Amino acid sequence: MKDPALDDDAAEADGEPRPGHIRKPIGWSMIVIIVLVAVSAFLVYRRDGVDGVTSILTHDLALFGGILPRVLAGCLLGAFIAELLPHEKVSQSLGPRSGLKGLLIGTAFGVIIPGGPFTAYPVASALLSVGADFGATIAMVVSWTLIGYGRAVAWELPIMGTDFTLWRIVISLPLPILAGALGRFVYVRIYRKGPP
Amino acid sequence: MSTALIIDVFLWSSVAVVGLIALRRGRPVLVASVREGSMDFINIVPRVALGVIGSGYIAAVIPQEIITGWLGPNSGWPGVLTAVIAGAATPGGPVIGFSVGAVAMKAGGGMPQIIAYVVAWALFAFQRLLLFEIPFMPARFVWFRAAVSLPIPFLAAAIAMAIGKP
Numbered sequence: 438m439k440d441p442a443l444d445d446d447a448a449e450a451d452g453e454p455r456p457g458h459i460r461k462p463i464g465w466s467m468i469v470i471i472v473l474v475a476v477s478a479f480l481v482y483r484r485d486g487v488d489g490v491t492s493i494l495t496h497d498l499a500l501f502g503g504i505l506p507r508v509l510a511g512c513l514l515g516a517f518i519a520e521l522l523p524h525e526k527v528s529q530s531l532g533p534r535s536g537l538k539g540l541l542i543g544t545a546f547g548v549i550i551p552g553g554p555f556t557a558y559p560v561a562s563a564l565l566s567v568g569a570d571f572g573a574t575i576a577m578v579v580s581w582t583l584i585g586y587g588r589a590v591a592w593e594l595p596i597m598g599t600d601f602t603l604w605r606i607v608i609s610l611p612l613p614i615l616a617g618a619l620g621r622f623v624y625v626r627i628y629r630k631g632p633p
Numbered sequence: 634m635s636t637a638l639i640i641d642v643f644l645w646s647s648v649a650v651v652g653l654i655a656l657r658r659g660r661p662v663l664v665a666s667v668r669e670g671s672m673d674f675i676n677i678v679p680r681v682a683l684g685v686i687g688s689g690y691i692a693a694v695i696p697q698e699i700i701t702g703w704l705g706p707n708s709g710w711p712g713v714l715t716a717v718i719a720g721a722a723t724p725g726g727p728v729i730g731f732s733v734g735a736v737a738m739k740a741g742g743g744m745p746q747i748i749a750y751v752v753a754w755a756l757f758a759f760q761r762l763l764l765f766e767i768p769f770m771p772a773r774f775v776w777f778r779a780a781v782s783l784p785i786p787f788l789a790a791a792i793a794m795a796i797g798k799p
Contacts, residue, residue, distance in 0.1 A: 467680060481693050493689040494686065510644045515769075605752070615788070
């Protein structure tokens with residue numbers, strides 16, 4: 438699946454390890470989920486028989502087919518951003534010394550990022566690798582999870598209703614900045630002995 | 634599903650725009666990015682498959698009433714704490730997370746507790762953390778991010794208590 442020659446090429450091209458790259462296709466985190474799914478599928482089989490197992494499978498396979506193109510788009514977006522964003526500019530506007538402005542920019546990034554976790558995390562990882570600090574990246578990730586419009590429009594509005602969704606988003610507005618600020622505050626104290 | 638279509642259009646337009654910028658920097662930049670992106674895609678597909686196809690089974694096994702029963706209207710701060718734990722422990726994707734919230738709302742759950750549940754689910758849902766955040770981000774960042782985010786659902790519940798219902 439992986440051609441070492443290709444990887445060497447890529448490493449030469451950008452001169453540093455690729456961000457957002459999935460190093461281990463199968464790790465412990467995946468094994469945990471595999472075990473959980475296997476046990477659950479067995480319990481479904483015990484309860485509902487083969488029909489129960491296949492009906493869930495067909496429904497989820499359709500869902501999977503629909504999501505796949507978005508996963509591809511997210512991976513491409515992350516790769517492009519990692520390749521294109523200038524390191525100096527990012528570390529200036531999102532780096533450790535970017536202050537409140539950096540946290541606000543990170544928050545704004547999280548709001549506008551389209552798609553699901555397979556979009557947001559590659560992009561966040563790309564930002565981290567081109568000079569954003571933990572604080573701004575935390576602001577971005579938290580802002581994507583709490584005030585990103587993608588999930589709110591696609592899932593929360595129809596399921597939870599407009600009132601709840603808007604109310605929750607208003608409550609969430611200051612939270613990414615607070616999380617980012619707390620992240621910076623803690624980070625400086627833990628990793629004081631120079632840059633990691 | 635017109636909202637999904639709009640999101641797809643916006644997503645692919647963003648890809649097209651950054652792709653064009655890459656092309657203007659030169660073909661090698663474009664080719665290298667597309668190759669890296671495709672490689673990530675190939676590596677992440679098994680996880681997405683497991684996450685999407687597997688979560689149906691996990692959700693089918695865990696009865697929603699168990700989770701919603703914890704989020705009573707007069708449960709106060711213990712209820713908020715339970716809601717946060719329940720949010721982090723809820724398996725599956727957004728349909729399950731929000732459905733549990735909606736059921737709790739219909740069953741008369743407390744608003745601060747439901748807010749705490751939804752926010753905690755958004756921040757900590759273990760399945761998303763394990764399947765997507767850890768493989769894409771440096772593990773050190775993920776744990777740091779999760780630890781720093783711990784106060785957030787409680788803060789959200791506190792704000793909800795302070796400003797009241799919409």
